[in-house]
Each structure stands twice: as structure tokens, then as C-alpha cells.
Amino acid sequence: MAHASQASSHPFDEAMALVPLAPRADEHGSEPPREFEGRTHPAYANMVGPFGGVTAAQALQAVLRHPQRLGDPISLTVNFAAGLADGPFRIEATPVRTNRSTQHWTVTLWQTGTDGLDTVMLTATAVTAVRRATWGAVDEAMPSALPPSSVPSVPFTDSVRWVSSYDMRLVAGTLPKQWDGAEADSLTQLWLRDNPPRSLDYASLTALADAFFPRIWRRRARMTPIGTVSMTVYYHAGPEELAATGEGFLFGQARSQSFFNGFFDQSAQLWSETGHLLATTHQIVYYKE
């Protein structure tokens, strides 16, 4: 393919390149924590600090890189305790319980403040599992839409860097043309993938799950300050389904159910172009007014 990506030089791979730190003296036993150093990446810069989707992906990556990891991701919940600063961080993944086919994880991410003290910026939990083939069904069918080749690629903003690290092709539910406070529904549907294209994996799927612009901007047509406080991803695909998706587009859909006294929710789905529901994802987001 003309756009064949060089995996080793893709910005997303650079962002996922965690460096293992030497185990600490007190880390022994059969299920030790494993610590890594990572960095925010300029290709995924947000207005302030990094795009949270890539931070969530880095949290998952710490689990995926742990030498005792069992199976593939089933669920991930990331709590954004504070806005990361651009720069390095330490992240630790601990398998707190390993069962026969499932494994439970906790993750903590620290940054060193200007006072020289390490503070918690993020906590996460994850479940991985060895899947077995079973009966299955996709009950949330992919909405019908023009194919991605027929939809123009238009980033929803050019004011933050991370948005241009994705190819987004909006099918329905744009940002308001005028920020006039006119209420609308909260639904957005779009085709999306990494830009430049990159073969889908669990980490990039996690980041894509956070790539929808804030629902309240569409719902209310006001430039409301927001920040995701907690985000959960459920993975409904094995490595084969991810490989089959490859560098292709995903179809994404997001909407909200409640806006209440400073916090709104978002529920979203990500399908492969052939209609396999790869992930469902939810988040709760702070909003200012």
C-alpha cells in the first residue's frame, strides 16, 4: 500500500515506548509491580498537557509490557486525577490477582512536581483474560453511513496538535457552526483512524476511544471548559479482529445521557469497517458551567 507505515517511526509507537526501570529492592514475590518511565509526546499534545486518550493507552501499555501478563485486555478504567504536564512520568503496573484465565491489574502514574515531590496523576485498573471461542453476537449494529472514501477528512479543530494525529471523517453531528448556545442532540458519528495510518492494536484502540470532541460542545454550542475524570473501555475483539482491521478506518459513535451539576457522561462505540463492534467505552466528564 502506498501509505504503508513504518511501525518503528510512527508517533504512536514512540508514545508507547515505555522504558522498564530496575525492580526496586522491595519488589519480590510472584506478582511484583513493574515500573516504567514514559513521556508525553508532542504529536499528541492537547491545549494543555497531553491528549487523555494517549495517556490512557500508556496506562494499558504498562499492563501489556508486564512480563507476567496473562491474555488480552477485557476492560480498562482510567481515572485522571490531575492534568499531566508535558514531559516524563513514572508508571507502575501490578497484577494484584491472577486466576486461571483472568488477571486483575492496578496502575499508577506519577509525575515529579516543581517541588521535587512525586504526585499521583492517574490511577487505572484493568482486567486481562485468555479468551476462548464461544457463541457471540453484535447487538449494537453499526449505523449505515457512506464509506470513508466518500467522506471528506476534516479535523474538528486545528488548534490542538493531537487532532491532526487522527484522520477523522465526520458523518453526523459536527461541532456547532456558531457558538450561539443553540441546543442540539449530543450525537456524533465519524470514521476515524491514526494519521498516518497504523495497524490497530489494543493501545491505539484505547486512544481512539477518547477521540470524540466533548459532547457538551455539540449539545450546548458553548465553549465550555471540560475535563474527563474517569474513562472505561470494554474490548470486544481478539488479536485476530484487530489484525483484520489493520490500518482501516473505524466507525465511531458517541452520545451523552445526562448532564448534571458539573458532570456529563459519554457512551461510545467503535466498529471495524466490516461491522465488528471492537470496543464500547464510557466516560464521565467535568464541565464548568
Next chain:
Amino acid sequence: MAHASQASSHPFDEAMALVPLAPRADEHGSEPPREFEGRTHPAYANMVGPFGGVTAAQALQAVLRHPQRLGDPISLTVNFAAGLADGPFRIEATPVRTNRSTQHWTVTLWQTGTDGLDTVMLTATAVTAVRRATWGAVDEAMPSALPPSSVPSVPFTDSVRWVSSYDMRLVAGTLPKQWDGAEADSLTQLWLRDNPPRSLDYASLTALADAFFPRIWRRRARMTPIGTVSMTVYYHAGPEELAATGEGFLFGQARSQSFFNGFFDQSAQLWSETGHLLATTHQIVYYKE
């Protein structure tokens, strides 16, 4: 009211009665963990061990009982690392980060095994916050239904004790009449509240969020072994909205989006009888075949 409950003797209050343990010698600093002893409660017994909804509520309760808790619950994610045994447990809540108006929590629950060793049975994370009055909207409207007084109270099974600790009035989406493998949709709608009635609070709302019978039983009409591995609750109500609900019924709706190689999801909503969306909740559930 004729059915006015005596709060001090309600089984749910008994289940939530965590006993604070003395702080350990190494627990100092401004944001110490706080440890409690709790017990499973016979009124919430499941087929094996306790009903997971009450266990999730106990995890939230450890946060609510922490003397440094800031504000009210915004989100809770509980990972069920192993099936609890009936009996006592230790639970610890730690405020890992306290911001101006939000606070981030980790929770761990241990039980002592037959080998005398403590093992992790559950991990959780939570976010609490001081809410401020803002613009708001309920975008997921409560489905129309006959009022609870017009719907018969029928527990979906009488084979496990916890089900009779709830008053469930099924509006749509019963269990299959015959376990013949006939496929159906996964949707269930019902009125539900504590039995005996009890004024709603964040802990009981959390338990109610897990009170739907497994979606795969309806979807497939097969008695499939299941177990929730991770559950998230987003709270869209302040103390006033909970107080206004009081001992009234909630309207609950649950459905699944994907069943894939051993794990299915459930998305659900809980409204007050007047149509306020009190909570949205999601879980990912292991299934055997």
C-alpha cells in the same frame, strides 16, 4: 407511611455497617488509607457467596466512611477479582489525590483464605466531588411504562436470597419461559426498590445498579454460568435528588451491545419515578460458552 422502615434494622444498613480498624503504624501523612472490617450479609446471599451489587456498595461505603472524604460520588469502578466467600473481609479506602473540588480513591478488599493468607478479592476506584449547580439535561428519557402500582411484584427467581431483598416489577424483557436456546433481544425494563423499602442513598443506588439478571440468560435462553468482572457506576444525582426519591421505585433498563468469546457487556440506566436519571452503569461479564 405504613411501611416506614426502621433504618437501624434494615438488612442493607446492616450490610453497610463497616467497623473502622485502628490506623496502622505506617499510616501517616495527610491522605492516609483507612481500613474497615465488614461482612457479607445473609439477606444478600447469591448462589455462591454474596450478591455483587452489595459488595460494590460496600466498596463505595468504605469511601463514604473515610473521614477525609470530599463531596459526593461521581463514579465508581469495581473489579471483582475473585468470588467472595460468605463471612468477614477487610476493606481499605485511600484518597490518592485530593484536588480543590474532586477527590480520587483506590479501594482494596481482602479475605483470609483457608491457608491463613490474605488475598485480594476486589479492587475499586472512585471519584468524589463537590458539585456546583450548573445547566443540565436528561438526554436519555425514561421509557413510558405502567406505574409500579399497576405492575405485579414478581422476583425473577426464588432460588437465591438476595432477589427477595428487592421488590422487582417487570415491565418488559422477562427471563425466558423455556430454556430452549431461542434467541431474543437482551432488553429488560422494570421497577425496582429495596424490600423492605428504604430511603435511597448512594450505597443502595450502587447495589440496585447490579440488580438486573444476566443479559445472556434472556438473550440466549440458556442457563449459562456467568460472573461480572468489572462494573462502573456514574452518579447523576445529588443528595437532594436521592432524598426526593426516598423509598420510591426506580425504573431500570438494561441491555447488551456485544457478546464475544467469553465476555458480554451490559449498559443500564436507573431513573427516579419522576424521570430524573439517577445513575448510568456498565459492566463486563464473563460467560462460559
